[in-house]
Amino acid sequence: MKKNLPATPRDRYWRSLEDMAQTEEFRRFVENEFPEGTLEMSSLSRRSFLSLMGASLALAGLAGCRRPVEKIIPYVGAPEDILPGIPLYYASALPLGLDVRGVVVENHEGRPTKLEGNELHPSSGGKADVWTQAAILGLYDPDRSQRPVHFGQEMRWSDFYGVWEQFRQDLRAHQGSGVAFLSSSSNSPTLIRLRQEILSTYPQARWFTTEPVSDHAIRQGVRQATRKRVQPRYSFDKARVILSLDADFLLTERDAVRNAAGFARGRRVETEQDEMNRLYVVESSLTVTGGMADNRYRIPSSLIGAFTAELVYQLQFLGLELPVVEAVLDYRNSGLDQKWIQEVAIDLIQNQKRSLVVAGRHQPPQVHALVAAINDALWNTGETVQYYGTDDFLLDAPESLSQLKQALHSGEVETVVLLDTNPVYTDSGTSPFREALRQAKHSYHLGLYRDETGAACEWHVPLAHPLEMWGDARDIDGTVSIIQPQIRPLFEAPSSLEVLARLLDPNRTSGHEEVRATFRAHFSPSEAVWNRALHDGVVPDSTVDPVPVKIRHPRLIAAVRGNPFPFPAQVQDQLECLFRVSPSVYDGRFANNGWLQELPDPVTKLSWDNALLISRHLAETYGLERGDVAEVSVGGRSLELPVWIVPGQADRTLTLELGYGRTAAGRIGNGVGVNVYPLYAELGPLYSGPVRLRKTGQRLTLACTQDHHGLDTEKLAREAIQKRLPAIYREATLEEYRRNPDFVEEAVEHPPLKSLWEEPDYSQGPQWGMSIDLTVCTGCNACTIACQSENNIPIVGKEQVERGREMHWMRLDRYYRGDFDDPEMVIEPVACQQCENAPCEQVCPVGATSHTPDGLNAMAYNRCVGTRYCSNNCPYKVRRFNFYNYTKDTPEIVKMAMNPEVTVRFRGVMEKCTYCVQRINRVKIDSKNEHRAIRDGEIKTACEQTCPTDAIVFGDIRDPESRVSRV
Ligand code: SF4
Missing domain, CATH: 3.40.50.740 (Rossmann fold)
Known part of the structure; x- marks a missing residue:
């Protein structure tokens, strides 16, 4: 690959190094929408596929199956409070570690089928993360133990x-x-x-x-600084300037849903007057938070302490009162980019009370103590960061x-x-x-x-x-x-x-x-208060006040002096190991959840595996390529993992994801990926020291979706596409937008358009449309799982993902821009665009896909004969084909997770995003029964409802007052 890479990226946006190098594997994907081997399944993969689906029943040939005939049994005496077909909603909560996710559970005939965030809960605010969305599949997991x-x-x-x-x-x-x-x-x-x-x-x-x-190190650090047993909670919505020190606060740190919602509120620009927050991220391994950064500084995680010491020095130098500086002078590092740090320091000082510094949970307590002191010196305590007591928690x-x-x-x-x-x-x-x-x-x-x-x-x-x-x-x-x-x-x-x-x-x-x-x-002896708590999902008046804290400088200085930083301040040649939770299976507790295993990682786009994440330079130093198995040894312990090269990775950082390599998780999770806990248990979350990295000579194929669903770059001429990109992908800085708020319309001059087709009438009734704000989309994946849960989307297994057959209706394209080794990252959620003159509709020989009067590109599954012409003709590559009857052997208990309002698709049928047509119809019926118009915001698609940053807005684009028309 190295020899084919251009010296600098020649395109504005690129998907992967393989894309830039135009490797054979990459071209195979983009030139062939339906890669070879589409029709047969080897007996081995068939067996593992069936075990994946939880099959234990009849193994009739996949190719020979017919549509099943099933009996339904009506109620003899209907329960009083249940109307068949009308879901009921109850509030509840899901704990994850010390976090709580307030939820509202949709129940169909006594069977929970979908979770949403509870708007009344302070952590959820009506939003949810991937783990909340996937919990419904965990409930019906047939591998849960059933008897003592x-x-x-x-x-x-x-x-x-x-x-x-x-x-x-x-x-x-x-x-x-x-x-x-x-x-x-x-x-x-x-x-x-x-x-x-x-x-x-x-x-x-x-x-x-x-x-x-x-989060023990965070609590310990804050205690060193304040002498109080407290834990911080952040108000990102109030912060104009944010500095993240290796903290993936938008996805994998504590309280991430609330953090993401607050961050988006401070970032969203809807009018020329709106301000936008500024995010600085210092980190070693590219995260979702790093991808959102306005300025990202790539350094090893073990140098974050030295960076913080340097920041303390610069802040003090610029006039901020930080007596702790005397304890960290020896820990400064002249090799760090002083100008970068100075600019951050100036920005923080100019935004006192409206700035925020946060550090990752794997950083040592000393860093968290300094962060608490910095926030306090910037007058952020009580404004953008509050501290709450920990006495009521079991820590x-x-x-x-x-x-x-x-x-x-x-x-x-x-x-x-x-x-x-x-x-x-x-x-x-x-x-x-x-x-x-x-x-x-x-x-x-x-x-x-x-x-x-x-x-x-x-x-x-x-x-x-x-x-x-x-x-x-x-x-x-x-x-x-x-x-x-x-x-x-x-x-x-x-x-x-x-x-x-x-x-x-x-x-x-x-x-x-x-x-x-x-x-x-x-709380209360009152029955009424209890009922209210059950109804609302929160106990009235249970919220407590933040604890006032004061930085005890002498004690902090003594603590920092008494506990030397665990990592050297100067850049060394030695490697470091950074262990972090998986954005999919977390610490391993969700390993048997097929939705989460198949979910592509937001950055690497790996599905069904973890890997050793390293930079391109480190890979070249050790002669490693993507998919090579490398041995990582520290002391007497070693692990073998496949290598994945990640742009944006610090050169001496090895990132290892927890949660894989389970042996007793269940049929889905057993044997997926490599268990890195044997090293983690020895080294802790961050280690810098003698690490041996060795190429074993073996290779492993990893399922990665990053190059899937590309266009045929050979025929359409890559350069021509790049030239047309500015017209397709219109972007501007905040200043450019303020100068010209109409830049989007004015970027392209169209001659009057003459349609080849008979134009449908779009001037009547609602016309449904969706807008996705790429400024605030973090790539958290919650929309993908929400859509999967709402629309009964099957999982297909690693081998099928390798072939580009993942079924997600909402895919998240991740692009890089700029330097190969230190690029910016851009996320673009892509679902069916519900085109007006939809190219897929023109070529369907049986009219299985057609347009509805309210602007949807609808699918009639029972008409589809599976020619796949529509998918060939789709410019967005959002149509998904059922190569097999993926749900045939789904155990009865897993079927309970399915949404009864959505058809389960069969082999040979094409499917795609419907804008959650079942939700549209439910509201249409309600509004008709009540003789009123549909209200703006009344219909929420599953992706929109869960999106923590409110990036997705759905509504009637014909109504100029609707939110979707205004954004
Ligand atoms: S659209 Fe929302 S839910 Fe989807 S990835 Fe972006 S931020 Fe997450």
Whole structure:
């Protein structure tokens, strides 16, 4: 590839280095919309495909199947509160670590089918991320454990409860001596209350907490600076200037949905008077946040400390009062770009009270302490950053797991109860949790899956999914939400609250009663307030005030001096390893979710795999190419991963994504990617030091969507396309827009257009249209999963993705611009454009795709004969073909996740975005019944509804007052 790369990028926008080098693989994709091997499936891939779909039933030949005939059974006596076909909505909440996502759940005939953000919840504000959207598939996962298991043997629930009662009596007899509990961190007031009850009833028992990906360093740093146990919450909407120090605050850091919404509010430009915030990002590995930066500075993550020290110095030099500077003078680095840092410092000072500095959770506490001091000196505390107390949370601490392991090895702990954590997978360093666990006489694992830890324990006990249970969760600002069950537990599993309550009293078996008891004691005894909390999804008046903080400079100086920065200040030759959560499967807990596994990474566009992300220069130094398997060794430990070259990556940074290489996740997640926890457990989230990188000589094919759906560049002449781009893709800076707000219309001069076709009449009724604001779209992927959930879009598996057959109706094209090694990144969501004279309609021989009077390019699936002419003729490449009957072997339980308002497509049928026509029709019917016009904003497509940044606006483009006409 290297020899074919031009010296500098010759195009304004490019998709990949392979695009620039015009490699054979790239040209194969863009020149052939339906790559070879389309009609046959090897027996091996067929087998893995079927196991992916959860097949366990009849394996009749895929090619020979017919449309199934199914019976339906009507209600004999209809339930009072359910009208068939009319969904009901209930508020609830989903915890993720210490985060809470307030949700509204759509239920069809007692079956949850779709999640949306709850507008009344402060973290969601009506929006949702990929994990929230994909939770519905997790609920119906057939690989969730269904029965208690004792030493590998399935047991009855009554057997387990008998053993649990005996355990309770033993606890009582020995005051809890020799017993330990291990849980994740928690924001549940009821779980925290039960924990306290257990520890006071059985005073010898011990409770440990662990979290593989933690904000502990942030809390510790803020504590060093303020002497208070607090955690920060940011108001990005109020910040005019933002500096991110290696923090992917728009996607993978805590509170990302709220952060993204606030950031977009400060960035959106709808009139010439609007201001736009300015984002500076310093990072090593290109993230979604880095992609949004106005100015991005690429340095190794281990130099962020030195950068922060330099920033402190510059701010002090420019007149800001920062006494801590004396503690960091030795940590400055003259090799960093002083001018860049100085400009940031000036911008921050000019925007005091309206600026914000944030640092990534993998940075050491010293960096977070300095960040707190900088924000305070800039008068940002109380304006763009608030601090909230942590006393009401059960927090993880890094030493907690080591203490438990020690206690197990020494015999102090003989019985261990593991609550919904998987340390056998996540703690697999040189002193793995698995070995400590072997020392326990009795072990109980409670969890959704019989995962790696469940399989290593004496007992595994299934737990209820958050959509099946009663619970509660507290947000950073104190807002409490009640988690209410949307469906009776599918496998009769209890919640962790119910299992724990039984340890206090065998008659305490109701999760509902436990949550009510907490509610009565801490919030209100009133039934009306309880009902309101259930209805709204938030407990009234539960929000608390921020804690006032003051920077204690002497103490901060002593803390920084007493705890030297863990990384050297000067640039070294040594490599660094940066571990981060996957934007798809997070820390591995979502590994068995097919929607998330197939979801292309927002930056690399890899699907179904993780890889070792490195820069082009590092790859050349070690003779590595994309897909080569490399060995990474640190100390005595090594890992082998396929290499992926990422523009924008710092030259000595190796980025490794957590959450892959599971062995007991389930049929979807087992064996996907490489488990990097063995190194993570040893090195922590960021390591700089002696790392050995070696090419193994092996290669691995990775499924990557970045070059899919391109156009035939050979025939259409690449240069000509590039010349036409400014007319197609019209862009301007804020100043240019202010000078000429009509630049979009004026960029191209059209002669009067003469249509080849008989023009439909677009002057009547609503004409539906969609606008996507590329200034605020971050590429978070939430719209893709929301669309998948709403429209019953199947997953197809890695092999099919490799062939360009992914079925997503909403794809996110990621482009680079500028330097090969340090480019800008632009995201463009692309769904069906619902063209007026749609080229696909002109060529369909059977009229399966045609135009509706309200401007939709509709598909009649049962007319489609699968010629694929429409897809050939589509200039946006947004049509998706069902090469196989992808849903044929879907287990019954997974079918429960499907939206009954949307047809499930069959083999040989073309499909594409419909603008969620079922939602349009629902509102049309309602408005007709109420004899009124459809209100602007009343119809929300699934992608629009979830989009955290409100980038997507749908509506009637014929109405000049509609929001879509105005943006
Ligand atoms: S348009 Fe899609 S990718 Fe862009 S911010 Fe909205 S949800 Fe995320």
